[in-house]
Amino acid sequence: MYVLNDEIRALGESVIAEHEELAHLKHPVAPCRIAYMYSDKDKSHRGRTVYADTTKVSEMMQALTGYDFVITFYGHVVDDLPEAPLRILMYHELLHVGYEPETAKCWLIPHDVEDFERIITRYGLYWLEEAQQKQEA
Numbered sequence: 001m002y003v004l005n006d007e008i009r010a011l012g013e014s015v016i017a018e019h020e021e022l023a024h025l026k027h028p029v030a031p032c033r034i035a036y037m038y039s040d041k042d043k044s045h046r047g048r049t050v051y052a053d054t055t056k057v058s059e060m061m062q063a064l065t066g067y068d069f070v071i072t073f074y075g076h077v078v079d080d081l082p083e084a085p086l087r088i089l090m091y092h093e094l095l096h097v098g099y100e101p102e103t104a105k106c107w108l109i110p111h112d113v114e115d116f117e118r119i120i121t122r123y124g125l126y127w128l129e130e131a132q133q134k135q136e137a
């Protein structure tokens, strides 16, 4: 079941505040409105666990819901993640939200590679696996 989640929203707002390049997502002036959701179902795609994803809301649903994007965190995998990788995960999802000031358009930015180049540069390609290993150790 999908539910709006205040903890995930607080995490999103905190990560937005931390990164200057996400200033266009700052509440309440943000032209791209984000709903933060939690799903208690585990999710996988092509055999890999999906920890979170970002979805662009259709025009009809934008009118109905007042949101342009939905960021969802999935299942027990995110419940078990410590704060640091959760923040990187949120940063990753927020990088999917594109905004063009001239046209006031919001769009979904696809991955540069498997992850965003910026995240790999800063945290390494295997940041999530490393965090999980540290957690298990």
Ligand SMILES: [Zn+2]
Pocket: 092, 093, 096, 111
């Ligand atoms: Zn992604």
